[in-house]
Amino acid sequence: MIDRSWRLEAVRVCAAGERDKTLLTIKEKLVFKEGTITLLIGSNGAGKSTLLETMAGLRRLNEGQIAIGADLLWVGRRRRLSRSVVLNTGIALQHSESQWFAATVKEELLYSLKPYKLEPPERERRLHHALQAAGLPAELLARDPWSLSGGQQRRLALACLLACEPQWLLLDEPTAGLDAEGISRLCAVLAAHKAAGRGAVVATHDPGALLPLADEVVVVARGSVREAVAASAWANAHAADAAAPQALRALAKLRGFAAQPPGGGAAVWPAPEALAAAIHAAAAQPQSGRAAAPAAAALPGAAALPHAAPKAPPAMELRPSPGAAEPAAADVSPPLPTTKRRPLPPAQHPAQRLATRFDPRALIAAYMLLAATIIMQHSWSGLLLAGALAAAIWLPLRTQMRTWLGFIRAYALIILLFGVVAGAHIQPLSFDWEQSARTMLRLATLFCAMLLGLPMLLLMTPLRIQRALEQTFGWMSRFKVPISSITLTVTLIFRFIPLLLKEWERFAKIAHARGKAITPVGALPPSMLASAIIPYIRSILRMAEQMAEALEARGFGNSDIRVTRGFQLRFGRQDILMLGAALIVSAVLYMWATI
Numbered sequence: 001m002i003d004r005s006w007r008l009e010a011v012r013v014c015a016a017g018e019r020d021k022t023l024l025t026i027k028e029k030l031v032f033k034e035g036t037i038t039l040l041i042g043s044n045g046a047g048k049s050t051l052l053e054t055m056a057g058l059r060r061l062n063e064g065q066i067a068i069g070a071d072l073l074w075v076g077r078r079r080r081l082s083r084s085v086v087l088n089t090g091i092a093l094q095h096s097e098s099q100w101f102a103a104t105v106k107e108e109l110l111y112s113l114k115p116y117k118l119e120p121p122e123r124e125r126r127l128h129h130a131l132q133a134a135g136l137p138a139e140l141l142a143r144d145p146w147s148l149s150g151g152q153q154r155r156l157a158l159a160c161l162l163a164c165e166p167q168w169l170l171l172d173e174p175t176a177g178l179d180a181e182g183i184s185r186l187c188a189v190l191a192a193h194k195a196a197g198r199g200a201v202v203a204t205h206d207p208g209a210l211l212p213l214a215d216e217v218v219v220v221a222r223g224s225v226r227e228a229v230a231a232s233a234w235a236n237a238h239a240a241d242a243a244a245p246q247a248l249r250a251l252a253k254l255r256g257f258a259a260q261p262p263g264g265g266a267a268v269w270p271a272p273e274a275l276a277a278a279i280h281a282a283a284a285q286p287q288s289g290r291a292a293a294p295a296a297a298a299l300p301g302a303a304a305l306p307h308a309a310p311k312a313p314p315a316m317e318l319r320p321s322p323g324a325a326e327p328a329a330a331d332v333s334p335p336l337p338t339t340k341r342r343p344l345p346p347a348q349h350p351a352q353r354l355a356t357r358f359d360p361r362a363l364i365a366a367y368m369l370l371a372a373t374i375i376m377q378h379s380w381s382g383l384l385l386a387g388a389l390a391a392a393i394w395l396p397l398r399t400q401m402r403t404w405l406g407f408i409r410a411y412a413l414i415i416l417l418f419g420v421v422a423g424a425h426i427q428p429l430s431f432d433w434e435q436s437a438r439t440m441l442r443l444a445t446l447f448c449a450m451l452l453g454l455p456m457l458l459l460m461t462p463l464r465i466q467r468a469l470e471q472t473f474g475w476m477s478r479f480k481v482p483i484s485s486i487t488l489t490v491t492l493i494f495r496f497i498p499l500l501l502k503e504w505e506r507f508a509k510i511a512h513a514r515g516k517a518i519t520p521v522g523a524l525p526p527s528m529l530a531s532a533i534i535p536y537i538r539s540i541l542r543m544a545e546q547m548a549e550a551l552e553a554r555g556f557g558n559s560d561i562r563v564t565r566g567f568q569l570r571f572g573r574q575d576i577l578m579l580g581a582a583l584i585v586s587a588v589l590y591m592w593a594t595i
């Protein structure tokens with residue numbers, strides 16, 4: 001039989017374009033065995049989504065190997081993904097609702113099935129089966145997915161996954177927003193998936209609902225796997241936690257009496273009545289009788305009865321941490337001191353610190369001075385000087401500016417291209433080097449001025465820009481110039497640019513996952529661009545609508561409300577020093593350009 005287990009070995013994943021910012025490390029080997037369900041748990045920001053996305057090929061792998069059985073996820077020197085692994089994996093990202101690409105629920109399901117190139121009858125079968133499994137009535141097929149309720153959209157996201165019948169399901173927070181019936185359905189779907197010999201890895205903050213189905217629990221903390229244990233061992237260790245699910249605590253109580261749980265540890269929670277009756281009966285038994293009961297009554301969980309019966313080796317082959325050793329049967333109360341850590345206060349980004357140091361008016365004035373004198377340069381030595389200045393400003397901010405590197409490379413290529421086009425003559429076929437150099441010099445000086453401007457985006461927060469504009473041009477409101485509306489518009493534009501980029505990243509990722517692209521995630525194939533752009537625009541419009549509502553709720557546009565100002569910008573010593581330095585440098589650049 002072909003082995004279809006996931007293997008992750010010596011994996012390291014960094015933030016896009018930031019090789020020194022590691023988001024995920026798996027030092028040794030992590031194996032998810034086929035036919036098992038693993039819960040990924042850990043606090044907010046621990047790295048669960050990053051792990052799932054890495055397994056689905058939605059994050060570039062900086063080091064290590066990932067494979068399903070003998071099929072490597074990344075092939076061709078990590079330039080593309082293995083089609084067979086991608087087709088065998090179905091991932092539901094966090095917020096899997098709000099990902100719709102089509103006009104109707106039916107088209108949405110068909111969109112998911114497109115990469116599988118199925119015959120029409122098979123497509124129809126899968127579509128109806130998935131709809132039924134997710135608990136969505138067929139009447140919804142003609143509806144706009146965006147018009148469904150939040151929970152229905154979650155179910156549709158699940159149906160889209162199920163229609164593909166993947167070997168592996170990777171689910172990120174699948175219970176969020178689901179009602180009790182939805183959670184039961186999800187459990188049934190997972191149980192059926194597992195019974196068919198397939199596997200699932202589920203990131204969740206709600207282990208209570210899924211624990212009875214789980215074989216393994218992997219605890220993720222600070223971007224690495226802290227422990228990987230059998231689900232029953234994890235449940236035993238955490239049954240006495242204040243936040244443990246009631247059923248788990250009740251089962252722990254029962255286990256305290258050394259009694260068997262009703263149903264013999266089947267892969268569902270026992271009915272509350274049965275559980276209550278079992279506790280009542282066990283409590284009523286004389287002490288001596290209890291001692292005779294099997295000492296190994298354990299908590300439920302599919303393959304998770306390690307004390308009750310010998311079982312297959314655990315799915316995880318990761319070396320368990322010392323705290324992860326299975327506790328003795330009676331040892332249910334003390335929780336493992338593993339997953340709880342006091343969260344560290346968020347460290348302030350150096351750029352954020354700088355952003356509050358300078359007055360935006362001083363920054364803009366300094367930039368205008370320098371940019372004007374850079375553009376004046378018409379010699380290669382002047383360009384070199386301007387380049388050195390831009391590099392000196394970039395150097396301390398290089399880590400934060402990495403996201404712009406792709407854009408800069410593209411611009412540098414455009415300069416070269418324009419240089420070639422400007423110098424080329426067809427009749428007679430010749431190349432005018434002087435003309436080419438002139439064009440490139442012109443474009444390169446503009447490029448330097450722009451390079452100098454980019455760090456400004458980091459050094460000014462939108463709110464401070466708004467205050468700077470209000471303080472500088474506030475006097476115009478006396479002449480009925482709508483200055484506060486103008487400043488608000490400018491601020492919103494500044495706020496929206498990073499938001500637009502982030503939302504595009506999210507949609508590109510969704511399009512990549514649903515379209516089963518085999519290119520690296522940053523390089524969406526052109527055929528998928530069209531399907532991602534329309535929902536992206538819709539999402540942006542939705543965000544704009546929400547923002548308008550939020551502004552209205554805060555009283556913007558209501559002239560009766562007295563406007564309050566959070567803070568006042570002051571021109572400080574550091575601003576004067578910076579302006580002075582800019583003046584000196586621009587004087588040098590001016591002289592260089594005019595001699």
Ligand SMILES: Nc1ncnc2c1ncn2[C@@H]1O[C@H](COP(=O)(O)OP(=O)(O)OP(=O)(O)O)[C@@H](O)[C@H]1O
Pocket residue numbers: 015016023042043044045046047048049050051094
């Ligand atoms: N593109 C990125 N650039 C920089 N940091 C990132 C990026 N993507 C994720 N991170 C960081 O990686 C860490 C792990 O994020 P991840 O979304 O995997 O956490 P999580 O365990 O799924 O959290 P939650 O339970 O809140 O969903 C977070 O600190 C997050 O800020």
